Amino acid sequence: MAEFIGMTSLGADYKVLVLGASGGIGSAFAEVLRADPRCGGVIGLSRSVDGFDVTDEDSIAAAAERLEGSGSRFDLILCATGALTIDDIGPEKAIKAIRPDVMAAQFAVNAIGPALVLKHVSPLLASDRRSLFAALSARVGSTGDNRLGGWISYRAAKAALNQIVRTSAIEIARTRPKAVVVSLHPGSVETRLSSAYAKGHDRLPPTNSAMMMLSVLDRLEPAQSGGFYAYDGQPIDW
Numbered sequence: 001m002a003e004f005i006g007m008t009s010l011g012a013d014y015k016v017l018v019l020g021a022s023g024g025i026g027s028a029f030a031e032v033l034r035a036d037p038r039c040g041g042v043i044g045l046s047r048s049v050d051g052f053d054v055t056d057e058d059s060i061a062a063a064a065e066r067l068e069g070s071g072s073r074f075d076l077i078l079c080a081t082g083a084l085t086i087d088d089i090g091p092e093k094a095i096k097a098i099r100p101d102v103m104a105a106q107f108a109v110n111a112i113g114p115a116l117v118l119k120h121v122s123p124l125l126a127s128d129r130r131s132l133f134a135a136l137s138a139r140v141g142s143t144g145d146n147r148l149g150g151w152i153s154y155r156a157a158k159a160a161l162n163q164i165v166r167t168s169a170i171e172i173a174r175t176r177p178k179a180v181v182v183s184l185h186p187g188s189v190e191t192r193l194s195s196a197y198a199k200g201h202d203r204l205p206p207t208n209s210a211m212m213m214l215s216v217l218d219r220l221e222p223a224q225s226g227g228f229y230a231y232d233g234q235p236i237d238w
């Protein structure tokens with residue numbers, strides 16, 4: 001089990017928002033953080049439970065408005081939404097399998113969705129103290145690390161997500177100089193997203209992945225904001 005001693009870099013009573021809290025990794029984030037005695041509360045939102053759909057801007061804006069109305073400010077926001085298979089269509093294996101509608105759906109969920117989360121939800125990051133925002137990306141979104149090919153739409157959408165996070169981090173630093181805004185690769189994790197592709201691969205239990213990513217976030221400095229990091233803290237090539 002990965003060692004996680006709590007979010008030591010955040011103030012006592014820190015507040016957390018987990019988006020995609022119904023997912024394998026999102027639910028692990030919520031569970032681990034709720035068990036941290038210094039955590040002052042975790043709000044979890046998801047599509048299946050709360051109608052929080054990242055492909056529906058109105059649902060994101062409405063959620064942000066509700067949170068804003070309740071005066072909530074968050075020390076830590078985790079965007080754990082994402083999909084590899086959408087409407088029963090998995091990632092393409094070859095160029096000839098590219099379908100514009102499938103590629104557009106990948107971009108809607110994995111790139112534009114988190115961009116809209118940044119648009120509506122990042123203003124809820126605390127501005128007077130250290131705050132953390134992480135979006136779950138994937139190592140396969142790295143252009144420099146791409147040796148196997150395949151999965152063009154998912155890879156491209158995650159690469160776009162990384163650029164969206166980096167660009168947003170630069171802007172957010174102007175009003176929140178203590179903020180850290182990053183993309184994280186969770187490892188290969190035992191969730192339904194990866195189950196069809198697990199054969200021959202070791203996968204991390206979601207709790208271990210969540211604990212390791214939280215430990216990484218806890219150590220990152222504002223100078224590292226905008227980066228792309230793996231669950232073990234290693235920076236990943238763009």
Ligand SMILES: NC(=O)c1ccc[n+]([C@@H]2O[C@H](COP(=O)([O-])OP(=O)(O)OC[C@H]3O[C@@H](n4cnc5c(N)ncnc54)[C@H](OP(=O)(O)O)[C@@H]3O)[C@@H](O)[C@H]2O)c1
Binds near residue numbers: 080084113
């Ligand atoms: N598992 C891995 O090995 C692995 C590896 C690399 C990267 N990742 C990334 O890690 C993230 C989390 O994946 P996971 O493994 O935890 O998968 P998961 O168990 O399938 O969870 C996916 C989560 O995303 C939510 N979601 C999907 N489409 C959505 C939409 N349109 N609007 C709002 N929420 C949506 C799901 O919500 P509902 O269930 O409520 O619909 C669920 O909460 C993803 O971004 C994935 O790309 C995972």
